[in-house]
Amino acid sequence: MKKELTRQQHLDLYYYMRLNRAVENTMVKLFRQNKIVGGLYSSLGQEAISVGTASALEKKDWIAPMIRNIGALLVKGVPPRDIFTQHMAKYTSPTLGKDGTSHFGDLEKLHIVSPISMLGDLIPVMTGVAMAGRYLGQKIVAMTWIGDGGSSTGVFHEGLNFAATQKAPFVLILENNGWAYSTPVRRQVPLENLADRAKAYGIASYIVDGNDVADVYSTAKEAVHRARAGEGPILIEAKTFRRMGHAQHDPAEYVPKEMRAYWEKRDPILLHERSLTEAKLLDAKTKKEIEAKIETQLSRDRDFAENSPMPPAELAEKGVYCTGDDCHQIRAKWERPVAEVTPPKSSIDASWVVEGFGRGKSSGGGQAAIHFGDTAQSEERKEVEEKLAPAGPVEVVTEKVKKTAGKVVAKVAAKNGRGGAKAGTTDRKAVKAAAKAPVKGAVPKGRR
Numbered sequence: 001m002k003k004e005l006t007r008q009q010h011l012d013l014y015y016y017m018r019l020n021r022a023v024e025n026t027m028v029k030l031f032r033q034n035k036i037v038g039g040l041y042s043s044l045g046q047e048a049i050s051v052g053t054a055s056a057l058e059k060k061d062w063i064a065p066m067i068r069n070i071g072a073l074l075v076k077g078v079p080p081r082d083i084f085t086q087h088m089a090k091y092t093s094p095t096l097g098k099d100g101t102s103h104f105g106d107l108e109k110l111h112i113v114s115p116i117s118m119l120g121d122l123i124p125v126m127t128g129v130a131m132a133g134r135y136l137g138q139k140i141v142a143m144t145w146i147g148d149g150g151s152s153t154g155v156f157h158e159g160l161n162f163a164a165t166q167k168a169p170f171v172l173i174l175e176n177n178g179w180a181y182s183t184p185v186r187r188q189v190p191l192e193n194l195a196d197r198a199k200a201y202g203i204a205s206y207i208v209d210g211n212d213v214a215d216v217y218s219t220a221k222e223a224v225h226r227a228r229a230g231e232g233p234i235l236i237e238a239k240t241f242r243r244m245g246h247a248q249h250d251p252a253e254y255v256p257k258e259m260r261a262y263w264e265k266r267d268p269i270l271l272h273e274r275s276l277t278e279a280k281l282l283d284a285k286t287k288k289e290i291e292a293k294i295e296t297q298l299s300r301d302r303d304f305a306e307n308s309p310m311p312p313a314e315l316a317e318k319g320v321y322c323t324g325d326d327c328h329q330i331r332a333k334w335e336r337p338v339a340e341v342t343p344p345k346s347s348i349d350a351s352w353v354v355e356g357f358g359r360g361k362s363s364g365g366g367q368a369a370i371h372f373g374d375t376a377q378s379e380e381r382k383e384v385e386e387k388l389a390p391a392g393p394v395e396v397v398t399e400k401v402k403k404t405a406g407k408v409v410a411k412v413a414a415k416n417g418r419g420g421a422k423a424g425t426t427d428r429k430a431v432k433a434a435a436k437a438p439v440k441g442a443v444p445k446g447r448r
Contacts, residue, residue: 005214007281013055013213014276015290017047017269020071022294023080026302027087031248035306037089038100043068045211045243046177048268050145051075052216053173053236056224057143062129064113064122064144067102068175068242072145076110080298084305092304097311098319108330111140119150123159123172127233130168137336141227145173149180151194160233164201167232171223174235175210177242182254195237203233210240211268214275241266 005013024042031040043050050071054063065072070083085093086104094104105114113129116122126142133140150156151174163170176194178185191197198205204226208219216238223234241263245252276282322328 005217009055009217010214010272010276010281011286011290013048013051013217014269014272014282015294016051016055016071016075017213017272018290019074019080019294019297020047020051021269022298023070023074023083026080026298027084028248030084030088030302036087036100038087040087040248041067041102041246042242042244042248043070045263045267046175046240047071048213048216048272049173049175049210049238049240052213053143053145053171053220053238055217056220057141060111060138061140061224062111062113062126062133062142064105064115064126064129064142065102066115066122066145066147068147069145070102073112076112078106078110078112079301081301081304084301085308088305088308089310090305090308091311091315092308096315096319098315108328113144118155120146120153120155120159122146123156124162127159127163127166127168127170130163130170130227130233131166132332134169135341136332136334137340138333139169139228139335141169141171141224143171143173143224145175147180148174148176148178148185148194149183149188151197152180152188157197157200160198160203160235161201163233164203167230169227169230170233171220171227172233172235173220174237175240176237177210177240178259179242179246179252179255181246181250182252193237195235198235203235204231205235205237207237207239210238211263211266211271213268213272240268 020043024044027036027040028042030036046068050065050069051074054069054072054075057063063072063076073083074080081092082094082104085097086095086102087100089097089100091097093099094106103114103117105112107113113122113125116125122144123146126144130140130142133142146156160172162168163172174194176185180188185194193207195205195207204223206219206223209215219236223236227234241259242252243260243263244250273282273287319327
């Protein structure tokens with residue numbers, strides 16, 4: 001059941017949404033000053049989703065954000081300076097200036113998998129992360145996000161089906177923001193609720209107001225708890241609106257003015273601020289303190305990013321390939337006895353028995369992992385091999401065979417008047433005769 005949030009939880013959600021928007025507003029200014037190297041994608045109006053869902057996770061859990069999930073990065077502990085330097089391709093960035101957009105992560109400390117530009121591909125990746133955590137006994141939950149357009153990709157369905165069959169502790173957030181670039185949802189999918197897609201894979205789903213951060217948090221918290229408890233993957237559809245274009249280059253003139261006006265009135269930050277004020281959880285003093293804290297932090301981090309150097313030219317040839325421990329020293333963190341998942345101490349039989357196909361040992365004497373039909377026992381192997389032996393004689397080349405063949409070749413050559421043939425040359429008739437000649441000690445046909 002959903003629980004009421006404490007005052008501090010409400011204020012934390014408010015703070016991170018405000019920080020999310022302030023970071024993006026700062027980057028818009030940097031972009032217009034030609035200080036942002038790559039593209040810039042806005043989550044204006046969607047902050048409640050990233051902040052609310054990421055806040056529902058524990059520190060040990062894993063996330064894989066997409067381009068509009070800066071809020072999730074901030075909640076996870078990524079400082080704004082890393083986001084600024086990354087988009088400005090500075091040497092002090094997480095990728096040392098080798099990328100100018102959002103492709104960065106932190107596998108060792110913050111448990112963040114770098115975004116994958118191909119939409120939907122993070123779903124099978126995070127399913128694998130969730131399964132690995134379960135195997136290691138870590139009791140983690142993995143989470144990623146996808147848009148309404150990305151939910152129509154093949155890998156979305158393949159990945160979600162795989163997660164369902166494996167009952168992976170995985171939570172997928174489907175941000176239905178109304179547009180896949182310039183294509184409205186009604187032109188993409190003949191469904192009112194994209195959460196209905198979960199039914200095809202036999203998994204649970206929720207539909208939540210993506211502009212109500214408290215509802216997003218409570219729903220995600222429940223979903224994370226269920227996934228961690230072993231109920232398998234869960235899909236959450238968050239209905240919201242993308243108030244900016246696909247990227248800074250897109251003015252989004254295809255969006256009807258009435259639609260934009262409706263969603264602007266449902267701004268998630270204003271809605272939560274109004275709710276907190278009415279409940280007397282947020283007063284003017286607290287709000288001013290939060291604003292001052294954000295301004296101080298962003299001013300410091302923006303100055304750091306602008307004053308950071310660009311990467312040196314010689315860096316281009318480094319880090320292209322992972323070369324082992326000098327690249328990274330990340331190791332699996334076991335939180336269960338390895339013997340539990342290591343045969344033969346494992347309690348799980350390594351053999352699968354398919355009804356109607358039988359079981360038994362392989363022809364090599366070992367236990368086969370999967371049996372498709374009864375196979376002979378090792379003591380019956382010789383009898384089986386004799387029955388399956390080829391009807392023709394087996395050619396056996398020994399020293400005796402070579403000597404006998406040499407004599408036959410010499411006789412045939414002399415008879416044909418080719419005694420002067422060079423060493424190493426052969427006569428086709430001589431070779432055939434040598435092959436038919438009896439060899440002392442050879443195994444008679446039928447006894448091999």
